Amino acid sequence: MCRILQVFCSLFSGVALALAIPNELIKLGSPLIGMFALVPFYVALAHTKNYRTAFWHGAILALTTHILSSFWLGNFRGFAFFTLGASAFGTAFICAFATLVFYFPFSHHSAARRLRENAGLTPYSIPLRILWFAGTYTVWEWAKSFGFLAYPWGTVSMTAYTMPLVTQIADITGPYGVTFLFTLVTATFAEGVLLIPQFANSCAKKTLYGSWLVCIKTLAALACVVILYGLYQYLIPRHPVKTLNAVLVQQNLDPWDDTDDEVIGISSLLSEEKINEFNSNGKTCDLVVWSEAVLSRYFPNAETYYNYYPEANPLIPFIRKMHVPFIIGAPLTINHEKHQYGNSTVLLDKNGVYQGSYLKMHLVPFAERIPFVEYEAVRTFIKRIAGFSYGWIQGSRPVLYEIPISTPPAYEPNTTKIISLNGEKYTEKQTVMVSTPICFDDAFAEVCRKLYLAGSEVFINLTNDAWSRTESAEWQHFAVASYRAIEYRTTLARSTNAGVTTVVDPTGRMTEVLPLFKEGALAASIPVYERKMTVYALIGDWLIGVLALLAAVYIVLFTLNEKDNEVKEISTELVKIRRRGRPRKNFSA
Numbered sequence: 001m002c003r004i005l006q007v008f009c010s011l012f013s014g015v016a017l018a019l020a021i022p023n024e025l026i027k028l029g030s031p032l033i034g035m036f037a038l039v040p041f042y043v044a045l046a047h048t049k050n051y052r053t054a055f056w057h058g059a060i061l062a063l064t065t066h067i068l069s070s071f072w073l074g075n076f077r078g079f080a081f082f083t084l085g086a087s088a089f090g091t092a093f094i095c096a097f098a099t100l101v102f103y104f105p106f107s108h109h110s111a112a113r114r115l116r117e118n119a120g121l122t123p124y125s126i127p128l129r130i131l132w133f134a135g136t137y138t139v140w141e142w143a144k145s146f147g148f149l150a151y152p153w154g155t156v157s158m159t160a161y162t163m164p165l166v167t168q169i170a171d172i173t174g175p176y177g178v179t180f181l182f183t184l185v186t187a188t189f190a191e192g193v194l195l196i197p198q199f200a201n202s203c204a205k206k207t208l209y210g211s212w213l214v215c216i217k218t219l220a221a222l223a224c225v226v227i228l229y230g231l232y233q234y235l236i237p238r239h240p241v242k243t244l245n246a247v248l249v250q251q252n253l254d255p256w257d258d259t260d261d262e263v264i265g266i267s268s269l270l271s272e273e274k275i276n277e278f279n280s281n282g283k284t285c286d287l288v289v290w291s292e293a294v295l296s297r298y299f300p301n302a303e304t305y306y307n308y309y310p311e312a313n314p315l316i317p318f319i320r321k322m323h324v325p326f327i328i329g330a331p332l333t334i335n336h337e338k339h340q341y342g343n344s345t346v347l348l349d350k351n352g353v354y355q356g357s358y359l360k361m362h363l364v365p366f367a368e369r370i371p372f373v374e375y376e377a378v379r380t381f382i383k384r385i386a387g388f389s390y391g392w393i394q395g396s397r398p399v400l401y402e403i404p405i406s407t408p409p410a411y412e413p414n415t416t417k418i419i420s421l422n423g424e425k426y427t428e429k430q431t432v433m434v435s436t437p438i439c440f441d442d443a444f445a446e447v448c449r450k451l452y453l454a455g456s457e458v459f460i461n462l463t464n465d466a467w468s469r470t471e472s473a474e475w476q477h478f479a480v481a482s483y484r485a486i487e488y489r490t491t492l493a494r495s496t497n498a499g500v501t502t503v504v505d506p507t508g509r510m511t512e513v514l515p516l517f518k519e520g521a522l523a524a525s526i527p528v529y530e531r532k533m534t535v536y537a538l539i540g541d542w543l544i545g546v547l548a549l550l551a552a553v554y555i556v557l558f559t560l561n562e563k564d565n566e567v568k569e570i571s572t573e574l575v576k577i578r579r580r581g582r583p584r585k586n587f588s589a
Contacts, residue, residue: 003053005044006044006047006048006053006057007044007056007057007060008040009040009041009043009044010040010041010044010057010058010060010061010064011060011061011064012040013037013038013039013040013041013044013061013064014041014060014061014062014063014064014065014068015064015068016033016036016037016038016040017034017037017038017061017065017069017154017156017159018064018065018068018069018154019033019037019068020033020034020037020156020159021034021065021069021153021154021155021158021159021476021479022158022161022472022475022476022478022479023068023069023472024470024471024472027471027475028161028162028475028479029158029159029160029161029162029475029479030159030162031159031160031161031162031163031166031182033159034156034158034159034160034182035159035182035185035186036185036186036189037156037159037186038061038137038156038183038186038190039186039189039190039193041057041061042133042186042187042190043190043193043194044057045057045099045102045103045106046106046190046194048103048106050107051100051103051107054099054100054102054103054106054107055096055097055099055100056096057099058092058095058096058097058098058099058100058102059092059093059095059096059099060092061095061099062091062092062094062095062096062154063088063089063091063092065154066087066088066091066092066153066154067084067088069153069154069472069476070084070087070088070153070154070473070476071084071470072468072469072470072472072473073087073468075467075468075469075470076467076468077256077467083364087151090149091144091151091154094143094144094149095140095144098136098140098143101136101140101551102132102133102136102137102140104132104136104555105125105128105129105132106129108558113125117208123207123208123210123211124211125211126191126195126208126211126212126215127211127214127215127218128554129187129191130184130187130188130191130215131184131187131550132551132554133183133186133187134180134183134184134186134187135180135547135550135551136547136551137156137179137183138176138179138180138183138543138544138547139544139547139548139551141155141156141157141176141179142176142541142544145443145444146446148365148369149365150362150365150444152443152444152480153443153476153480155175155179155480156178156179156182156183157175157176157178157179157182157483158476158479158480159182160178160182161479161482161508164230164234164507164508164509165226165227165230165231165234166178166181166226166227166230167230167482167483167486167508168229168230168233168234168486168507168508169181169226169229169230170483170486170487170536171233171486171487171488171489171534171535171536171537172534172535172536173535173536173542173543174445174483174487174536174540174541174543175445175480175483176541176543176544177226177543180543180547181222181223181226184219184222185219188212188215188216188219191212191215192212195208195209195212233507234507238505238506238507238529239410239529240410240527240528240529241409241410241528241529241530242405242407242409242410242430242432242457242527242528243405243407243525243526243527243528244286244287244403244405244407244432244434244458244525244526244528245278245283245284245285245286245287245405245406245407245523245524245525245526246285246286246287246288246289246460246493246524246526247270247271247274247275247278247285247287247288247289247324247521247522247523247524248289248460248493248494248495248501248503248521248522248524249267249270249271249274249288249289249290249291249495249501249521250270250291250495250496250497250498250499250501250514250518250519250520250521250522251263251266251267251270251290251291251294251497251519252466252497252498252517252518252519252520253266253466253497254466255293255464255466255467255497256467259296260295260296260297260309260310261309261310261312263294263295264294264295264310264313264315264318265310265312265313266519267290267294268313268315268318270519270520270521271288271290271322271521272322273521274521274522274523275288275322275324275523277523278523283406283407283525284406284407285322285324285523286324286325286403286404286405286406286407286432287324287325287326287327287403287434288322288324288325288326288327289326289327289328289460289462289493289495290326290327290328290329290462290495291329291462291463291464291495291496291497292329292343292345292438292439292462292463292464292496292497293329293330293331293343293464294328294329294330294464294497295315295328295329295330295331296330296331297330297331298330298331298332298333298341299330299331299332299333299344299346299354299357300332300333300354300357301333302330303316303353303354307352315352316348316352317352318352319348319350319351319352320350320351320352322350323350323351324350325347325348325349325350325403326347326348326352327345327346327347327348327401327434327436327460327462328345328346328348329343329344329345329438329462329464330344330345330346330357331343331344332344332346332357332359334359334393340393341392341393342357342359342360342392342393342394342395343359343360343363343368343392343438343439344357344358344359344360344395344438345357345358345436345438345462347401355401356399356401357399358395358398358399358401358435358436358438359393359394359395359396359399360392360394360395360438360439360440360441361394361395361396361398361437361441361447361450362394362440362441362443362444362447363391363392363394363440364440368391368392368440369391369392369394398435398450398451398454398456399435399436400433400434400435400451400454400455400456401433401434401435401436402431402432402433402434403431403432403433403434404430404431405430405431405432407525408430409430432457432458432528433455433456433457433458434456434457434458434460435448435451435452435454435456435458435459435460436459436460436461436462437451437459437461437462437484438461438462438463439461439462439463439464439465441461442459442461442463442480442481442484442492442494443477443480443481445483445484445487445536445540445541446540448484448487448488449487449488449536449537449540452488452490452537453537455531456490457490457528457529457531458490458491458492458493458526458528459484459485459490459491459492459493460492460493460494460495461481461492461493461494461495461496462494462495462496463477463494463495463496463497464496464497464498465477465496465497465498465499466496466497466498466517471499471516471517474496474498474499474500474516475500477500478494478499478500478502481494481504482504482508483508485504485505485506485507485508486506486507486508487534487536487537488506488534488536488537489506489529489532489534490506490529490531491503491504491505491506491526491527491528491529492504493524493526498516498517499514499515499516499517500513500514500516501513501514501520501522502514502522503522503524503526505527506529512524
């Protein structure tokens with residue numbers, strides 16, 4: 001295959017993967033395209049002659065996918081250079097190195113090896129290449145979703161939302177089980193494509209076809225197991241043990257131009273309307289949630305300010321009037337002298353009193369978290385291009401908000417008598433432990449796993465993606481976040497500025513949702529289910545460890561086998577040389 005055609009294949013795979021991910025044309029993405037998007041890329045690798053060319057194929061794939069699927073990052077004002085430009089080239093560069101690993105089994109596919117494979121002497125080659133690609137690509141998607149530079153967008157698992165019977169395995173494997181299954185389909189189909197011209201030169205067609213057929217049957221069996229498990233999880237009755245009556249507000253305001261007066265005015269009207277809706281239905285509102293970064297003043301000092309402002313409808317008196325606790329996205333002062341501030345959620349009780357905050361644990365690199373910001377030169381540079389000179393401080397520990405609920409629990413309450421020495425009279429209260437991952441937080445399983453293991457009963461995500469100005473950005477974030485509900489079999493609620501404001505059940509289904517980029521609010525009776533430790537909650541990314549270990553074992557065994565073959569070839573050559581150098585006997589005498 002000529003290089004131009006190889007480049008086209010990698011480019012085509014990048015376009016196809018971007019089309020499979022939620023986009024402007026296909027709102028929730030296409031799992032069917034997702035399963036076959038990387039086939040041209042696989043075929044290109046199979047025909048690549050060296051590591052240098054493979055490197056560029058990986059760069060083309062990642063750059064194309066990133067630009068076409070995450071183009072909306074360019075709307076992030078002063079940081080667009082970093083969020084789109086730097087992230088695109090950074091992702092392409094890292095993926096290019098990952099492709100060197102994908103290419104490993106093809107790099108040793110010499111003419112002699114092809115002859116042995118065509119002769120049916122190495123029937124295991126096809127399944128090994130399939131497993132290698134699926135396993136290493138899955139590890140790559142984990143690697144790009146972990147650490148400081150993590151960006152879990154542009155992944156194969158994002159394409160699977162509309163195939164819920166497959167995504168249910170996330171409570172065992174996380175989203176990486178979906179990636180592994182989809183890339184198994186990719187590699188198996190691609191090997192079938194590669195076999196078509198290979199048959200013409202093969203003297204062992206039945207052996208080659210039989211080897212590939214075994215892969216097809218294994219894949220079919222695995223798919224059946226996954227679908228049956230998904231069907232069971234999707235249809236099993238789930239009964240909530242508690243209900244949290246919450247108002248989830250969607251302001252739909254421009255995050256760059258709005259003011260406290262405007263935000264608080266609109267949010268207050270929406271909140272009061274939905275609180276009254278609960279009351280008219282004979283229910284009591286337990287909690288009101290406003291989205292990420294709604295307020296501009298820094299807590300805890302801002303508590304005094306909001307007692308009197310906005311003048312038309314001061315925030316704290318409004319909360320006191322509603323007599324409902326509020327969770328609101330607001331900045332937090334950590335150390336004013338050192339210019340340390342954080343992106344946080346704050347809890348105000350039903351009297352409007354500040355009770356505490358949660359600090360975002362995974363910050364957006366180069367936008368919220370800026371390396372070396374402690375140096376004056378870096379701050380000066382950042383201020384020149386973005387308008388401000390300090391990023392946020394990253395949170396380091398999970399925080400839970402205990403919210404009293406008004407709805408009687410679905411189970412018999414605890415009747416144990418407690419005699420306390422802590423000076424307080426014991427009164428039994430029905431409460432819900434709420435965690436509030438902020439924006440990017442809910443894209444990372446390791447963040448939500450910490451929150452869940454700390455005792456979270458409901459994830460309530462506060463997000464502000466309105467700056468993206470595109471529906472695809474909102475649906476992509478939702479597609480990534482929806483896995484969190486499945487992984488821990490818990491409820492995920494989202495209160496956003498422009499979308500997707502929704503309630504997601506433990507199977508990943510949206511039970512209530514607001515239209516994107518529309519002002520509104522949900523009066524949601526959020527179901528709270530009994531906490532159960534899923535395999536993924538207990539063990540985490542065990543699949544990645546297994547796949548990485550198997551890849552390492554394969555490399556070691558392959559290397560040892562190569563050395564053994566090399567020794568055998570050298571020994572054979574020495575024998576031939578000795579025979580050629582031995583003097584012939586003279587039989588003429």
